[in-house]
Amino acid sequence: MRPTGSIKSSYNVGERVEYECRLGYSHRPSTSKFITCQENQQWSQISNDTCYKKSCPRQAEPTNSQVNLVNGSYEYGNQIEFVCNEGYYLIGERILYCELSESGVQWSGSPPRCERIMCTPPPDIPNGAHSGVGTDAFEYQAAVTYTCNRASGPDEFSLIGESQLYCVGHGKWSSDPPQCKVVKCPYPAVTNGRQVSGFGTKFYYKANVMFECNQGFYLHGSALITCAENSTWQPPVPSCLERQPPSTTKAPSVSTPSNPDPSGPTGPSLSPTVSIPPNASPSGSVPSRAKPQISSVLQCTRPLEGPLDPWDILGCIIALIITLIEL
Missing domain, CATH: 2.10.70.10 (Complement Module, domain 1)
Known part of the structure; x- marks a missing residue:
């Protein structure tokens, strides 16, 4: 809205100011278009809905297309978008605007139209051909297949690229044509x-x-x-x-149980691998070959007490071997 006539610097009580709707807006008849200077030296209120936006004519959907309301209505300042159905392409303006005119508001242009997508024949290629030879126009999603000719030399031609092309847009194929060459x-x-x-x-x-x-x-x-x-x-x-040989070798070791307490019911656990230095003699007694020491073997079968001594273990193993030989 805007006030009509000239604006004074001050107004007496009871005077009023008339308003009119700006271009592109219409007056709502049920509301007033003026304000009054009241006794309290305040202006009376005027509704914000006194003037509302005009609307452009409703657009019918052209053949093979649909109309989308970009801003939700046909009101002044809004837009509409035309979208063609699949297989068709747009000729004209895709977006129209509801704008001012001498008589009020109107669309910024004429509605577009949607035409069927067609493609001209795809290119010919050296040393090959496509299946669409002799056809002047191809409809949307029509396909042609390329093949290579038989080579005259000892090596065959290879098809490099896509063997099938499709009409995907007005005069546009899905990819460039392939090549036929010796690879x-x-x-x-x-x-x-x-x-x-x-x-x-x-x-x-x-x-x-x-x-x-x-x-x-x-x-x-x-x-x-x-x-x-x-x-x-x-x-x-x-x-x-x-392959390079490994740089280090892992030395054998004697493993001890996680719980070294020998007073448990099963006693200590022995690793099956024992490292024996050369020319070393065990500290335990070794039974004589002439007379088996059965008691020594039996003693080895009882639970051991105290910390493990590798030489005691080795003595038991040797005693067991000699006893078995003598028996």
């Missing part, structure tokens, strides 16, 4: 290794070869390689390298 990778040889799959005398585009190394060697690189479009192996041909 041949060199024979892959690996020293100290062998090929386990992909055998052949010639290796053309997308040929796969797998390797493994001989015993004692490890593979450096990828076990599976593929012949790429530039006639090289990708990843590169691997190599088999000799």
